[in-house]
Amino acid sequence: MKYVVDGLKDFNLDHIFDCGQCFRWKKEENGSYTGVAKGKIANMSFEDGTLIIDNSTEKDFNEIWKSYLDLDRNYGEIKEFLKANDQVINDAIEYGQGIRILQQDVWEAIVSFIISQNNHIPRIKGCIDNLSKEFGSFVGNYKGVDYYSLPSPEKLASLSEEELAPVKLGYRAKYLIETGKQVTEKGMPKNYEEVLALTGVGPKVANCICLFGLAKMDSFPIDVWVKRVMNKLYGFEEKDVKGMEAFAKERFGDLGGIAQQYLFYYMRNFSNENGEK
DNA sequence: TCGCAGGTGGTCG
């Protein structure tokens, strides 16, 4: 079963799945992406404005993928607003024109971004993969490959560091166990303060969780790449995080998170392509 | 070999 969406603008799978917001979508040899989210497996391909979602019913699309891919938001309008307010961001927007902020599961965002701290992307993906296979639940098989969901907060809370050792989380294992306990006891966090209170979650990770898990579009995560791009394009000292936060709020307002994704993707990918540091 | 990577928590001043 396939579900087809025509006439999509401001949409590009490479931009969406390679802009650092998610770690569970794998690019296939034919350029499509396969992944699992919210308990469903899907394979997506996109060409000339047409998105084909394989292994998805119309019901799946309406209940899951439509909102997951943030298709109800008008990114054309957002880009015009950002460009009008800021001449400097123009190139970044053009470079990542197809970016969309995925509306991911909150718990998945919590686990993913705790793991992401001080870590390389291939290893982040490996950790999430291991964690799902070892302790998650079986979601299904698609084209010969088994897919698993992440373990629940209760499941993580029940594990010891020794049991988690094969997942190779390093010192992040205890953060995940503790966070599992906190979420089990207090429920899922709903705002920045509650997210920040979780063990192993500082300002950067909290902003990622708010942006990608709670759809708080004003969140502006500042990591090393954003520090670099803020230095390069706007002349900030890389340690001046406070200054960057104030600037983002003033310049981008409620759309800070979307602006951040264009800037992040531009700095991380464009500069690499061009052999800059 | 050793530094470092999409940071955080703990400890000082």
Place this chain on the structure above:
DNA sequence: CGACCACCTGCG
């Protein structure tokens, strides 16, 4: 508060 520094792991 702001400035340091250790920290799992794997790769160059």
